[in-house]
Amino acid sequence: MNYTVQEQLKPQNLINISQDQVDDHWNLYKGYVNQVNGLQKELAEMRANGQGSSLLYADRRRSYGFEYNGMILHELYFGNLHGANKDLNNGTLTEEIIKTWGSVENWKADFEAAGKMRGIGWAILYADSTTKELSNHFIPEHHIGVIATGNPILVLDVWEHAYMVDHKAGGRAKYIAAFMENIHWDRVEARYDATLQEKAIRRF
Ligand SMILES: [Fe+2]
Structure with a gap:
């Protein structure tokens, strides 16, 4: 799967968090998406070349976990932000x-x-x-x-x-x-x- 930046999750008009701050942070999130896609490709190529047990592959696999969770956690983080200041319901x-x-x-x-x-x-x-x-x-x-x-x-x-x-x-x-x-x-x-x-x- 090739991952894409989830633009619909980008927060706007937050309270006391500037749009410059959000934009800067959003660019870092984009970097995680790019890294995940790049690592997936690299890992597949290395497996195809018989390098799946190499130290280099193991290193890339560790990076993959870091980058992958970085992508997901940022999506969840941006997704649970908005500026409407709606309270927790009594549910x-x-x-x-x-x-x-x-x-x-x-x-x-x-x-x-x-x-x-x-x-x-x-x-x-x-x-x-x-x-x-x-x-x-x-x-x-x-x-x-x-x-x-x-x-x-x-x-x-x-x-x-x-x-x-x-x-x-x-x-x-x-x-x-x-x-x-x-x-x-x-x-x-x-x-x-x-x-x-x-x-x-x-x-x-
Ligand atoms: Fe972050």
Whole structure:
């Protein structure tokens, strides 16, 4: 499969996140799509040439996991952002959040704390596809610490490139506060509903 940039996911008119910041970040996402396509081609050529067990192939295979998850997580991240500032509904996701953390405010504090952890990566609210339980995680880089049976319900990019246009390196807390104002809750809730219905979440 040749992957394409999912232009329909590009956020516009976010609150306290500039369009310059979004555009800059979007260009990085495009790079992941290009890298995935390039690596797929390269890996297929190497297999065809009998190099499938080579050290070079193994190195490229590791890169493939990094680039592939980089592409997917960016699509999920951009897909769960919009500037309409719509609140979380009083539905099944809210009920599960309250059941797990005691209140939406407690969940939010825990999720934001995951996003403020030292190091580059992602804060992700997962719904386990087997137990349906929710949990907040920090994922270093794109491919380390990913929850094997977890559906990413809400994805927050905390690599510095996500906020360096709007803020300096110390601006992560301001960026996270802005992110929380721009969550596309309808889409997040749809991902949770898909999990409950034993369906794959929509990536785009
Ligand atoms: Fe990013």
